[in-house]
Amino acid sequence: MVQLDSVTKVYQKKHSSVTALNEFDLQVKKGEFVVVKGPSGSGKTTLLLAIGGMLRPTSGIVTVNGNDIYDLSEKKRAKFRAENIGFVFQLFHLLPYLNVYENILLPDGVAANRAGLTEVKEILDRLRLTDRAYHKPGELSVGERQRTAIARALLNGPDILLADEPTGNLDSENAAQVMDYFAGFHNNGGTVIVVTHGNEAEQYADRTIYLNNQLL
Amino acid sequence: MILKLLIKEILHRKLNSVLSLLAIITAVTLFVSFFTMSEASKRETIRLTRDMGFNLRIIPKETDMNQFWLTGYSDLTMPEEYVDKFFLYENFSYAHLTATLHKKVTWRNREVILTGISPEIEPSGIEKTSMIFSIEPGTVYIGFEIANSFGITTGDELDIFNKSFTVARILSETGSSDDIRIYTSLIDVQEMVGKRGEINEIKALNCLCLTSDEINPIEILRNQLNEVLPDAKVIINQTIAVARERQRMMVEKYIVFILTFVVIVCAIWIAALAIINTRERQRETGILRAVGYRIGKIAVLFLGKALLLGLVGGIFGYFIGTGLASLIGPEIFKITANTIKPVYSLLIWSVIVAPVFTAFSTLIPASLAVTRDPALILMEE
Numbered sequence: 001m002v003q004l005d006s007v008t009k010v011y012q013k014k015h016s017s018v019t020a021l022n023e024f025d026l027q028v029k030k031g032e033f034v035v036v037k038g039p040s041g042s043g044k045t046t047l048l049l050a051i052g053g054m055l056r057p058t059s060g061i062v063t064v065n066g067n068d069i070y071d072l073s074e075k076k077r078a079k080f081r082a083e084n085i086g087f088v089f090q091l092f093h094l095l096p097y098l099n100v101y102e103n104i105l106l107p108d109g110v111a112a113n114r115a116g117l118t119e120v121k122e123i124l125d126r127l128r129l130t131d132r133a134y135h136k137p138g139e140l141s142v143g144e145r146q147r148t149a150i151a152r153a154l155l156n157g158p159d160i161l162l163a164d165e166p167t168g169n170l171d172s173e174n175a176a177q178v179m180d181y182f183a184g185f186h187n188n189g190g191t192v193i194v195v196t197h198g199n200e201a202e203q204y205a206d207r208t209i210y211l212n213n214q215l216l
Numbered sequence: 217m218i219l220k221l222l223i224k225e226i227l228h229r230k231l232n233s234v235l236s237l238l239a240i241i242t243a244v245t246l247f248v249s250f251f252t253m254s255e256a257s258k259r260e261t262i263r264l265t266r267d268m269g270f271n272l273r274i275i276p277k278e279t280d281m282n283q284f285w286l287t288g289y290s291d292l293t294m295p296e297e298y299v300d301k302f303f304l305y306e307n308f309s310y311a312h313l314t315a316t317l318h319k320k321v322t323w324r325n326r327e328v329i330l331t332g333i334s335p336e337i338e339p340s341g342i343e344k345t346s347m348i349f350s351i352e353p354g355t356v357y358i359g360f361e362i363a364n365s366f367g368i369t370t371g372d373e374l375d376i377f378n379k380s381f382t383v384a385r386i387l388s389e390t391g392s393s394d395d396i397r398i399y400t401s402l403i404d405v406q407e408m409v410g411k412r413g414e415i416n417e418i419k420a421l422n423c424l425c426l427t428s429d430e431i432n433p434i435e436i437l438r439n440q441l442n443e444v445l446p447d448a449k450v451i452i453n454q455t456i457a458v459a460r461e462r463q464r465m466m467v468e469k470y471i472v473f474i475l476t477f478v479v480i481v482c483a484i485w486i487a488a489l490a491i492i493n494t495r496e497r498q499r500e501t502g503i504l505r506a507v508g509y510r511i512g513k514i515a516v517l518f519l520g521k522a523l524l525l526g527l528v529g530g531i532f533g534y535f536i537g538t539g540l541a542s543l544i545g546p547e548i549f550k551i552t553a554n555t556i557k558p559v560y561s562l563l564i565w566s567v568i569v570a571p572v573f574t575a576f577s578t579l580i581p582a583s584l585a586v587t588r589d590p591a592l593i594l595m596e597e
Contacts, residue, residue, distance in 0.1 A: 045595050054506060055591035075510050082508020089594065093503045095221075097228030102220070107507040152507065 001191050002028040002051055002160065007060030009046050020046040021057065026209070030159070033182070033192045035201045038211030044195040045164050047211065051193065052085050052162050053077045065159060082107050086153030090165035092145040094137040094152075100124075100144075101133040104151045120155070127151045127181065143174035150181050161185055163194045167201070175200050218513065222520045225500075229493065233521075236489045236574070237529050243482035244533020244570050245540065248562050250475055252541035253548065256556045257464060260549040272420035273451045274302070274441065288393055289318035289329075293414040296334075296402075298445055302418060303337055305444040313337040315415040317405050323376060328362055329397045330376075332405025334415075353401040355384040361395035363387075376400075377408040418448075479573075486522075486577040494518065494585035498593050505590035518582035523571040530570030534563045 004026040011018045020043040028034050038044050049055035050062055053069040062069055065084060069077055087093075094103045104120060124130045127147040137145055146166065153161060161182065167175035175198075183204045186192045194201045202208050226233045275284065276292040284290050299315045315334040320327060333351055351357060356376070358368050363386045368374065372383045381400060389395060406412050441450050497518075504514050538558045546553035 046591075049591040049594065052506070054594070055589070075512075078505070078508050078510040081506070087506045089506075093499065093506070093594070095500060095503065097224040098221075102224075105217075106504075 001030040001032070001065060002026070002193070003061075003063040004047075004051070005061045005063070007050060007057045007062060009043070009050060009055065010058045021050070024060070028191060028193060030191055031186070031189050033186045033204055033206045034194070035205040035208045036193065036195045036211060037197060037202075037208055039197060042211040044197075044211055048162050048164050048193065048195045051160075052087060053081050083156060084159050086156075086158040086161045088146070088149050088153050088161065088163040088166045090168040092137070092142075092149045092169075094145060094148055096137055099134045099136050100129055100140070100148045100151075103137070103148055104129075104155055106152055107156055123151045123155060142169055143171075143177065146170060146174065146178055147181075150178065154181075154185065158190070160191045160193065163192070163196075165196055165198075166194060167196065167198060172200070179204050218516055218520065221517055222524060225497075225517070226521060226524065229496065232489055232493050232496075233525065236486055236493075236522075236525050237532075239482045239485040239489070240526055240529025240570055240574055241533045241536060243479050243573070244530050244566050245537040246475060246478050248534050248537025248559075248566060249541040249544075250471060250537075251562055252538055252556065252559050253545045254468065254471075256541070256545050256549045257468070274298075274418040274420070274445065274448050275416065275451065277447050277449045279449070287320070289316075290416045293317070293411060293416045294448060296406075296413050296415050298448060299334065299337065299415070299418055301444050302420075305440070313418065313420045315402060316417045316419060317402055317409070317411060317415045318417070319405065319409045319411075321377075321409070323398070324366060326362070326365065327396070328359075329393060330405050330408065331397050331399045332402035333399060334402040351384070351399055351401050353404055354381060355400065356381040357385045357387055357399040358383055359387055359395045359397040359399075360389040362398065379404065379408060483573070483577045486574055487581060490518075490522070490578040490581040493521075494581045498585060498588065501585055501588065502590040502593035506594065511586050514586045515582060518578060518585065519575050522575040522578035522582070526571030526574030527567055529574065530566035530568075531563075533570060534566040538562075 004024055007021050007024045007026075008019065009021040011020060024043075024047070026047075036044050036047060046055060050057050051064065053062075053064070053072075056070050064080075067080065069080060072080060095106065098106070101120070101124070104123065121130070124133055127150060129144065129147055129151060132140060132144055132148075135144075137148070140148065146169070150166075163182065166178050166182075170178060179200055182192050182194065182201075186204070194205070275290040276294045279290040279292050296315060299313070302313065314336050317332040319330045321330050322328075323330075335350055356374065362368065363383075368383055368386065370383050370386055374381045374383060376398065381404075387394065387397075387399075402415070406414065438450055441448060501514050504517075505511075542556055542558070545556040549556065
């Protein structure tokens with residue numbers, strides 16, 4: 001499902017360069033729940049964005065669902081991402097001028113497998129957002145914002161859910177709820193990769209990977 | 217979805233949108249008001265030039281010039297067909313042409329000048345704004361002094377040498393012999409004074425063509441005239457007209473310079489706002505890329521906003537500019553005040569040029585924003 005072969009990512013700065021990933025190999029099977037842990041600066045987010053087709057590695061191959069995603073054109077990669085990958089970020093990354101309903105529908109405008117009204121209602125209901133559907137992010141609690149972000153990530157029925165510190169801004173109750181949603185997705189056959197430096201995700205994981213100075 | 221995102225974003229970042237809109241409206245307003253008034257300025261110059269007198273006057277060759285300058289017209293006449301000869305002579309350059317017949321007569325025990333004017337003749341194939349009275353047969357224009365003395369008003373029926381006329385217009389006071397003139401059609405005057413087919417002057421105006429220092433038009437004209445009308449002579453008075461035209465052109469160039477400056481400032485203003493806007497929206501571009509939007513689609517969001525604001529700004533700018541020209545124009549151009557009218561073709565230009573101009577000003581910051589690595593943007597948090 002997800003395979004990284006000798007992936008290296010070097011960030012070029014003005015007078016120096018930083019190696020975030022160095023000859024990194026990884027294999028995540030379909031339906032696996034993987035937690036990636038490590039201290040700040042260990043390359044966790046780089047890894048996640050590279051898997052998500054958002055960050056081209058300096059070298060190496062990233063294969064997702066059998067596609068070398070950086071071999072695809074920008075247009076095809078964007079479409080692939082819209083249809084196969086759901087992202088959840090620590091800071092939710094919702095558009096401030098769209099309400100919950102519109103934020104959830106954001107990927108729908110670009111995905112081939114567009115959601116129907118029933119699916120949107122169902123996902124709003126499942127994530128307990130029905131009453132907040134027409135509220136803007138600024139009017140939501142942090143837990144509701146993260147649930148909105150999860151709803152957006154799940155709308156088009158992706159195969160893979162990539163989450164970057166999804167509980168980093170949440171209290172323990174909301175964090176547990178978020179992890180429950182991920183577990184639900186995983187139980188339905190979805191692949192989950194969660195990047196975190198917290199401990200709450202590990203109990204849901206099939207496997208935990210530790211990243212520390214680019215070493216497993 | 218794109219249009220929805222576009223409109224929602226505009227409404228969300230009101231200040232940025234309003235300031236951008238203001239810049240566009242300013243630029244379009246200035247352009248529209250300038251061009252609307254520039255037409256008025258041109259017409260005003262034409263009117264002022266006309267009021268200074270025709271700069272080409274063709275009169276019978278044997279005219280006593282002493283008498284001509286004293287009375288303002290020739291006592292002698294020449295055949296009306298000279299006008300046709302003039303018209304058909306292709307090498308002769310002129311802008312507006314008319315034939316007149318003047319005769320001092322006594323009417324209601326007062327000496328008045330009866331002036332017959334032929335319909336304006338324009339060079340074939342050239343469309344020009346009419347600069348000469350066009351008087352319908354059976355109607356008269358009455359000089360200020362005569363109208364004042366006899367209490368004549370527009371619409372009155374007058375009997376002049378056994379012919380019945382309707383007063384079409386009372387002319388404003390000029391402080392010249394025009395105040396004791398009765399203008400009517402050439403054919404009516406020819407009938408009244410018994411000079412059918414005769415005129416005593418051909419007047420031509422081409423003040424707007426004489427702008428080059430290198431040309432000495434009088435020599436060219438006299439040589440040309442000798443060829444076609446050997447029994448006539450030409451008097452040219454171009455100095456004032458040319459000076460006024462040159463002054464107008466100078467002012468026009470000056471305003472074009474100012475306008476260019478204003479437009480550049482507006483473009484920088486829009487670009488600066490676009491930079492602020494794109495910086496504010498960097499995270500947004502990252503999110504959109506993460507959920508699968510292509511660079512092209514995101515660029516449409518930025519440029520679409522510019523096009524939409526440009527369109528709205530263009531429409532508002534046109535109406536405000538036209539309104540300003542209608543409001544201020546009559547104060548500046550008093551003679552041709554009534555002719556300041558909306559130039560509707562500018563509306564089309566405004567709704568085309570303003571969006572393109574705005575999109576162009578936004579292009580660089582938008583390109584930089586959408587091509588920035590979305591991963592780096594998202595990792596900046």
